[in-house]
Amino acid sequence: MNSITVHRRNGGEKTVRCTIAIVGGGFTGSMLAVQLLRRASGTVSVALIERSPRPGRGVAYGTHFDGHLLNVRAKNMSAYPDVPDHFVKWAQHHYSSSVKPDDFLARPLYGRYIASQLQETSQSLAGKLRCIQDEAVSLARVGNVAKVLLAGGQTVVADKVVLALGNFAPGDRLLPEKTARGTRYVPNPWSANTLPDVRQDKSVLLIGSGLTSVDMVVELRARGFEGIIHILSRRGLLPQSHKATVTPPPFWGEASPRTARGLLRLIRLEVKAAEQQGSDWRAVIESLRPVTPRIWQTLPRMEQRRFLRHLRTYWDVHRHRIAEQIADQLASQLESSQLRMHAGCITEYHEVAGGVEITYRSRKSGELAKLCVDRVVNCTGPEADCRRVDSPLLSDLMEKGLARPDELSLGLDVTDDGNVLDAQGTASDFLYVVGPLRKGCLWETTAVPEIRVQVVELAELLLAPYRPEDSATEASVAGPEVSTPLYY
Numbered sequence: 001m002n003s004i005t006v007h008r009r010n011g012g013e014k015t016v017r018c019t020i021a022i023v024g025g026g027f028t029g030s031m032l033a034v035q036l037l038r039r040a041s042g043t044v045s046v047a048l049i050e051r052s053p054r055p056g057r058g059v060a061y062g063t064h065f066d067g068h069l070l071n072v073r074a075k076n077m078s079a080y081p082d083v084p085d086h087f088v089k090w091a092q093h094h095y096s097s098s099v100k101p102d103d104f105l106a107r108p109l110y111g112r113y114i115a116s117q118l119q120e121t122s123q124s125l126a127g128k129l130r131c132i133q134d135e136a137v138s139l140a141r142v143g144n145v146a147k148v149l150l151a152g153g154q155t156v157v158a159d160k161v162v163l164a165l166g167n168f169a170p171g172d173r174l175l176p177e178k179t180a181r182g183t184r185y186v187p188n189p190w191s192a193n194t195l196p197d198v199r200q201d202k203s204v205l206l207i208g209s210g211l212t213s214v215d216m217v218v219e220l221r222a223r224g225f226e227g228i229i230h231i232l233s234r235r236g237l238l239p240q241s242h243k244a245t246v247t248p249p250p251f252w253g254e255a256s257p258r259t260a261r262g263l264l265r266l267i268r269l270e271v272k273a274a275e276q277q278g279s280d281w282r283a284v285i286e287s288l289r290p291v292t293p294r295i296w297q298t299l300p301r302m303e304q305r306r307f308l309r310h311l312r313t314y315w316d317v318h319r320h321r322i323a324e325q326i327a328d329q330l331a332s333q334l335e336s337s338q339l340r341m342h343a344g345c346i347t348e349y350h351e352v353a354g355g356v357e358i359t360y361r362s363r364k365s366g367e368l369a370k371l372c373v374d375r376v377v378n379c380t381g382p383e384a385d386c387r388r389v390d391s392p393l394l395s396d397l398m399e400k401g402l403a404r405p406d407e408l409s410l411g412l413d414v415t416d417d418g419n420v421l422d423a424q425g426t427a428s429d430f431l432y433v434v435g436p437l438r439k440g441c442l443w444e445t446t447a448v449p450e451i452r453v454q455v456v457e458l459a460e461l462l463l464a465p466y467r468p469e470d471s472a473t474e475a476s477v478a479g480p481e482v483s484t485p486l487y488y
Helices: 027-040 086-094 107-124 209-220 260-276 282-300 301-310 312-319 324-334 392-399 434-440 448-466
Strands: 005-009 015-017 020-023 044-050 130-133 135-142 145-150 155-158 160-161 205-207 230-235 338-352 356-363 368-373 373-378 419-421 427-433
Touching: 015 356, 020 027, 020 145, 020 155, 020 368, 027 107, 027 155, 027 448, 044 155, 086 107, 107 130, 135 368, 135 392, 145 160, 160 448, 205 209, 209 230, 209 324, 209 338, 230 368, 260 282, 282 312, 282 448, 324 338, 338 368, 356 373, 356 427, 434 448
Parallel strands: 015 155, 020 044, 020 160, 044 130, 160 427, 205 230, 205 373, 230 338
Antiparallel strands: 005 015, 135 145, 145 155, 338 356, 356 368, 419 427
């Protein structure tokens, strides 16, 4: 199946035939499609299945608000690992010639960038990419092919299928079980039109204090909200800010500790050494990025669980940092008490006339405390447990035994190469995962610098059967020259 064909049958239903079907058209799925098509030289066809009418954006880059900034400097956001300055040059050409490599640019701009790469690839390889706006709801293996059923009635028939589902909607485990939620509770701040006009409200509570809450604070202020913003999380920690630093060589090695406690002790020693040399902890954390997946894989399962239970939050706020200008905004609001932090666990949630009453147990004092607010927004971050997410496709795969959650409930159980493991632990030869669903295996698999490498490695694996035995194993994979924008 080296070309995409469309066949109408049974009163308008369609069957789309392709070589590789990718479910999910955010950054990960879109760049996998780009890498596959550019490396394949016309030998494969790709169907990209995405619910949104704007492929290439996903949740992260689909925002329309320019105040939502990238959490990584422009120089580290190239979509191509072998062309590190590609995004900077693209932004200078299409946005502003004043863009600097160390700038934190707007996320909608980055969405335009990824969409342009997809569009340029599609136009240069006419007929090899089919973008389908629909939701995959079921998958079955029939003979030597896979059939993906879409909500709209289409069936995509492919040799290989890749799940690039990205991050899911937030869970709400911080609320007590069986809590009644009414119109004053916003379960997912990223769903279209779910955040109401809050300009008339006097107070808002954000549950969770990670990157989602930071984004929501910035957006609420930009939308004219002048009241008090409360943030409540178990530890009450906000993400740290970026700061220019020189990254030293990785200090972790195969002889390093294999326990959470031992690694914490090692990192603290390195931080002290960095401070003595005029640097700080940021340099230490950055030096771990290239080896984080390897560190994770060398930890025994018990130690991985210990890390998740005791250290995960501290890792997250230091590893997933925010732009300095955003940190300054938060600091100013904290100083003026327009932004207030609370640490504790929610014990009661009640919607009453005119607002919401929250009771929580303070982490510091152990005493019960109350908050009365006009609105509550769930900002707890993406749900990772595949058994809890609202995904018909994942439910179908697990019910059929074609996939299973990983032991830590961080995603799907996969091999190191991304092959999905079925209910019996057998690696699939047709179903693969790329991106956040591989977190249980790799831990670090949510940011562009890591995912772009993962995408290239999976593209090479998928294309191996379609290359002649005597062909060169390495294709020209550099990103295209920066050209006139095709569409936004």
